[in-house]
Amino acid sequence: MFxxxxxxxxxxxxxAPESGEGSVLIKGDELKLLVDKVFGRSLFVRLVDSGxxxxxxxxxxxxxxxxxxxxxxxxxxxxxxxxxxILMVTGCLTxxxxxxxxxxxxxxxxxxxxITVGDCAETGGPxxxxxxxxxxxxxxxxxxxxxxxCPPEPKAVIxxxxxxxxxxxxxxxxxxxx
Amino acid sequence: MNKIMFNKHYTEIESDYFAxxxxxxxxxxxxxxxxxAADERSINxxxxxxxxxxxxxxxxxxxxxxxxxxxxxxxxxxxxxxKMYEREIxxxxxxxxxxxxxxxxxxxxxxxxxxxxxxxxxxYNGVIHEMKKYGGYKFKEVLGEGIFNVLVxxxxxxxxxxGHFRFSLAGEPVLQLEIRHFWKHRxxxxxxxxxxxxxxxxxxxxxxxxxxVNISISYLxxxxxILNIEITERAKYIRVILAELExxxxxxxxxxxxxxxxxxxxxxxxxxxxxxxxxxxxxxxSGHRFLFNSLTLGGVNFDMDSRKLKEIEDMVNKVENIIKDxxxxxxxxxxxxxxxxxxxxxxxKTAEELSLCGISARASExxxxxxxxxxxxxxxxxxxxxxxxxxxxxxxxxxxxxxxxYLSKKIISDLSSNMPEGNIAVSCESKPExxxxxxxxxxxxxxxxxxxxxxDDKGKIFRLKYIDPSFRIWPSIQYGVxxxxxxxxxxxxxxxxxxxxxxxx
Ligand code: SF4
Numbered sequence: 001m002f003x004x005x006x007x008x009x010x011x012x013x014x015x016a017p018e019s020g021e022g023s024v025l026i027k028g029d030e031l032k033l034l035v036d037k038v039f040g041r042s043l044f045v046r047l048v049d050s051g052x053x054x055x056x057x058x059x060x061x062x063x064x065x066x067x068x069x070x071x072x073x074x075x076x077x078x079x080x081x082x083x084x085x086i087l088m089v090t091g092c093l094t095x096x097x098x099x100x101x102x103x104x105x106x107x108x109x110x111x112x113x114x115i116t117v118g119d120c121a122e123t124g125g126p127x128x129x130x131x132x133x134x135x136x137x138x139x140x141x142x143x144x145x146x147x148x149x150c151p152p153e154p155k156a157v158i159x160x161x162x163x164x165x166x167x168x169x170x171x172x173x174x175x176x177x178x
Numbered sequence: 179m180n181k182i183m184f185n186k187h188y189t190e191i192e193s194d195y196f197a198x199x200x201x202x203x204x205x206x207x208x209x210x211x212x213x214x215a216a217d218e219r220s221i222n223x224x225x226x227x228x229x230x231x232x233x234x235x236x237x238x239x240x241x242x243x244x245x246x247x248x249x250x251x252x253x254x255x256x257x258x259x260x261k262m263y264e265r266e267i268x269x270x271x272x273x274x275x276x277x278x279x280x281x282x283x284x285x286x287x288x289x290x291x292x293x294x295x296x297x298x299x300x301x302y303n304g305v306i307h308e309m310k311k312y313g314g315y316k317f318k319e320v321l322g323e324g325i326f327n328v329l330v331x332x333x334x335x336x337x338x339x340x341g342h343f344r345f346s347l348a349g350e351p352v353l354q355l356e357i358r359h360f361w362k363h364r365x366x367x368x369x370x371x372x373x374x375x376x377x378x379x380x381x382x383x384x385x386x387x388x389x390x391v392n393i394s395i396s397y398l399x400x401x402x403x404i405l406n407i408e409i410t411e412r413a414k415y416i417r418v419i420l421a422e423l424e425x426x427x428x429x430x431x432x433x434x435x436x437x438x439x440x441x442x443x444x445x446x447x448x449x450x451x452x453x454x455x456x457x458x459x460x461x462x463x464s465g466h467r468f469l470f471n472s473l474t475l476g477g478v479n480f481d482m483d484s485r486k487l488k489e490i491e492d493m494v495n496k497v498e499n500i501i502k503d504x505x506x507x508x509x510x511x512x513x514x515x516x517x518x519x520x521x522x523x524x525x526x527k528t529a530e531e532l533s534l535c536g537i538s539a540r541a542s543e544x545x546x547x548x549x550x551x552x553x554x555x556x557x558x559x560x561x562x563x564x565x566x567x568x569x570x571x572x573x574x575x576x577x578x579x580x581x582x583x584y585l586s587k588k589i590i591s592d593l594s595s596n597m598p599e600g601n602i603a604v605s606c607e608s609k610p611e612x613x614x615x616x617x618x619x620x621x622x623x624x625x626x627x628x629x630x631x632x633x634d635d636k637g638k639i640f641r642l643k644y645i646d647p648s649f650r651i652w653p654s655i656q657y658g659v660x661x662x663x664x665x666x667x668x669x670x671x672x673x674x675x676x677x678x679x680x681x682x683x
Contacts (some may be wrong), residue, residue: 001503002445003505049339051362054679055468058431061337062457065450079335095290095309096361097340100332126381129295130365131306133283151387153467 018041031158034165035074039085043075043161045115046084048104050137051127052091056118056151060090063154075161081107086164089143092120092127105141113168115160116143119150180636187240195331196229196244197251204257208233208240209533212645213263214630215271217300218245221613225273227358228630230617231255232551239552239617249274259533259650270367272296285363285682288313297368320346320354327666330363339678343667352661355656356532362682370642375401375610376475385644386680388431388469391417391424392622393644393680394473399554400618400629401475404610412600413477414555415593419490421466421555421620422586426497427456428623429579429586435672436576440517445504452500459493462486477603487594494587503578518573522658522670525570529654536625538651538674541567541574548621560589572673592654611636623650624676 035043049057060077063070071078078084081104104115106131118136119125124136137143144167147160191199211230218226224245231240244250252275254261264275286295292307320327325348327360332340342358355393366385370378382397384392402409409417410524434449457467463486464472464479472479482490488536508514524534538545547564549557565575565581615632625647634640651674658670 002503047337048333049362051364052339052340052679053384053390054677055384055390055470057337057339058388060468061451065454066447067451067454077337081333091362092364094364095361096285096363097332098309099289100340100361102245104333119295126384127364127366127369130369131302131304132363132365134309150376150384150470151468 031162032073038165038168041074044078044084045086045088046078046081046108047088048101050091050097050101051094052120056090057149059154063157068154084108086113086115088115088117089121089137090117092124092133093137095134096130098134113144113164114141116146117152122146124143181216187238189285190243192490193244193250196242197253200253200256203231210257210259213260214643215267216641220300251275251276252278254278258531270296270298282385287313302482305539318356319342324348335401341678345664347664352659352664355659357652360682362679364681367642369480370639373636374638380477383470386646386677387623388428389622391469391472393421395421396618396620396627396629398473400631402614403588403616404614404631404633405462405606405608406478407606409477409604410600414624415597416478416482418555419590419593420469422590424469425451425586425623426583429583432675433576437667439672445507474603476606481602490590491594494590498587501580501583509602520570521572521666522662522673523571524658528657532654534651534654536647537575538654540564540577542570543568548619548626552619554619560616572669575673622647646677648676648681651676652681
């Protein structure tokens with residue numbers, strides 16, 4: 001009964017938030033076309049949290065809820081770096097996480113791209129002056145796209161994927177990482 | 179100096195003598211809330227080790243203070259929950275807990291830290307050593323024929339924070355789990371030293387983002403009592419409403435993950451959608467989906483007019499209805515119950531020995547809810563009855579969250595129909611007394627959040643210690659998984675849903 005009710009009542013996806021940049025759905029359609037074209041219909045992302053407060057992760061997890069449902073655009077968070085095209089990094093980059101972060105990056109097959117998410121990943125945020133923080137991420141990895149915000153809202157992350165696709169399509173990212 | 183601002187029980191005691199009395203304290207039903215070390219050599223040429231105990235009749239906190247030079251007696255063998263605190267003190271202060279069974283480094287990994295560095299000593303010169311290997315970390319091996327290890331993390335499959343888990347198995351059942359945490363150690367306590375109380379709030383609210391409001395409340399309880407600030411009734415009401423809203427969205431998400439991990443995607447997504455709506459409500463109320471920057475020293479940053487209150491009321495009613503459906507579904511589905519019942523059981527005795535708090539304690543028969551034990555804001559007047567269950571398993575922890583959503587909903591409804599008039603913030607000009615200190619408590623969605631703050635003689639923070647509920651609860655997973663099959667670990671982990679960020683600090 002309960003399951004039946006759920007199957008037939010839900011209509012979340014039409015409630016996509018309207019914003020200056022258009023609704024998630026419109027953005028998503030555009031994105032889907034690009035993912036199809038640029039990445040052969042699937043874009044796989046591996047996330048590394050290098051020292052966040054966990055709000056950034058909560059928002060990335062929210063991308064899979066029925067309002068955003070990122071997977072319908074062909075974008076998927078994957079379990080292994082070996083499957084990934086993109087390394088997504090959140091957090092201020094602590095000393096203890098430097099090694100795991102770099103190892104994950106190494107294990108992603110080329111061509112690969114980095115997206116940094118959240119103010120901490122860009123500058124170290126409120127933690128930048130700490131003895132145990134060796135970031136920001138840019139000291140070690142070049143990000144193709146950065147998503148601003150503390151934490152960035154899910155729709156901002158979707159925009160970031162669009163931006164990356166645009167960069168790739170227009171060939172602006174001249175020097176592809178090895 | 180050193181005015182005791184929060185309670186009547188303060189005892190200064192010799193380390194040896196205290197190690198003996200810890201047993202008596204424990205036998206009388208008291209439990210360790212936390213151990214706080216501080217470098218007070220500039221004040222009285224000693225280090226201080228403060229032990230805070232809860233569980234006294236009448237709800238107060240007892241404090242025992244040991245002054246020492248370079249070492250103190252470990253109480254880990256009497257109170258196993260002291261183990262992690264003492265390791266932490268050894269790491270960050272270099273004070274030796276004599277007789278401690280396990281002195282491996284905790285936060286400062288020998289893989290990149292020289293063991294002579296103790297950043298929380300006041301004479302730490304800030305020198306950051308080169309990133310290179312200074313030593314190794316030895317895990318506890320389980321040996322025997324047919325025994326094998328499964329190593330997981332620090333980087334996990336999925337959108338999860340980093341932590342390293344080592345399972346030793348014989349066949350499917352887990353023989354031993356060893357956890358290595360503190361990958362995300364951000365050094366927050368040191369960062370707060372020398373900051374003024376408002377500045378530090380900005381950092382504190384980002385200790386563990388999904389519990390930002392409740393952790394900030396605990397901090398403000400301590401900070402405002404040092405600064406002698408009495409906030410208005412209206413501000414207290416708004417703080418409580420925000421705290422309960424945060425609890426609700428956390429619980430909704432937690433229950434959703436339980437469904438997800440047992441393969442029930444549809445009911446899970448139903449609740450994830452609800453979580454999204456709750457976060458959008460947060461945004462409507464405060465301009466931020468996680469309610470960051472909603473609280474301020476002396477009050478709150480925004481008011482709640484009748485329109486906002488109505489919005490909240492509608493939302494929590496909706497939550498109640500949806501959660502009721504989920505509850506019915508859980509109780510009527512044998513394949514759900516089959517996965518949840520008897521899985522990841524934490525015995526009452528284990529919960530007691532580890533001084534657990536929050537959901538994990540209440541699901542194992544311990545009556546620990548900060549809102550009732552050490553009431554703050556207006557919780558004392560609400561006459562809350564903590565919800566207690568006795569299963570200790572994943573089912574009990576899930577059921578508890580559901581019941582507590584109803585409780586939070588009731589609190590919100592009661593308060594929003596009785597909002598007192600008044601300002602939402604008072605000015606805070608006052609200067610703290612030199613080296614005065616206070617503690618603060620609050621109940622987050624995971625359990626008790628504890629702050630100890632001491633001011634210096636310039637009105638800034640001299641020492642700040644935060645104990646996250648996750649720090650207390652993480653070790654209990656190592657017991658909860660024993661004998662369970664490894665495939666159930668994600669479920670057990672999610673049923674506790676602990677914060678790595680808050681634990682690692
Ligand atoms: S950017 Fe903000 S939300 Fe993200 S980890 Fe840093 S403090 Fe947390």
